[in-house]
Amino acid sequence: YDLSVKKFMEIGLPFMGIFLIISSFYLWIRY
Incomplete structure (x- = not known):
């Protein structure tokens, strides 16, 4: 469980950062 959470954090957080x-x-382009 702990390992899967760590994997999710490694994959999920950069994706969220890129999305933001x-x-x-x-x-910024639109307005």
Whole structure:
């Protein structure tokens, strides 16, 4: 269980960070 959570954090957090950067960049371009 602990190992799977660690894997999820390693994969999930960078993906969330990329998503936030893309969405904020899109809003900056749009407005």
